[in-house]
């Protein structure tokens with residue numbers, strides 16, 4: 001399941017992140033690419049060892065975790081560090097599926113879901129859509145600054161070449177408590193329905209059997 005998360009960062013926070021990123025060192029994205037992706041990855045990445053970049057990563061990661069849909073869509077057990085990427089005209093990231101395991105060798109996590117938080121104003125660049133292959137064909141995702149997409153890390157996807165301006169984004173990966181996408185979608189549907197029923201005024205005690213089912217399915221399926 002893929003999901004758009006609207007308004008992960010409000011406009012003023014996007015502006016702040018962008019201003020701070022203006023002053024950092026950018027180097028070839030090939031340094032952080034897995035073996036399979038190295039040949040097709042042509043972008044720039046902010047230097048993750050810079051404390052200023054690290055602070056920005058944390059700021060953006062906290063905003064993502066606070067988004068009301070992130071938790072029920074991803075059921076995150078662990079999240080990688082974020083990477084800030086920049087694509088200037090001619091830059092692209094060719095078709096690939098993400099590595100199944102990421103992180104330092106002693107502490108790898110399984111990448112169930114990938115996310116991209118778009119940071120550049122949509123009108124400020126051309127090209128640069130994230131294109132994800134789904135059962136229904138290719139889906140092009142180019143969102144407003146501050147919005148994010150959550151999608152299966154195991155899908156084939158690419159970033160279309162940028163033809164004008166600069167595409168700026170933060171990307172990262174999630175290991176979900178619910179590894180199976182079908183089970184995760186089922187829990188998502190139940191949680192969304194629960195929220196809608198509560199909003200429509202259904203009494204708390206009448207929602208208890210549904211709450212019990214959601215938490216017992218979680219208990220049945222969750223693996224840390």
Ligand SMILES: O=C(O)CCC(=O)C(=O)O
Pocket residue numbers: 085093098116130157158159169171
């Ligand atoms: O920038 C994006 O939208 C996706 C980048 C990507 O596919 C990756 O870093 O593996």
Ligand SMILES: [Fe+2]
Pocket residue numbers: 096097098114157
């Ligand atoms: Fe990727």
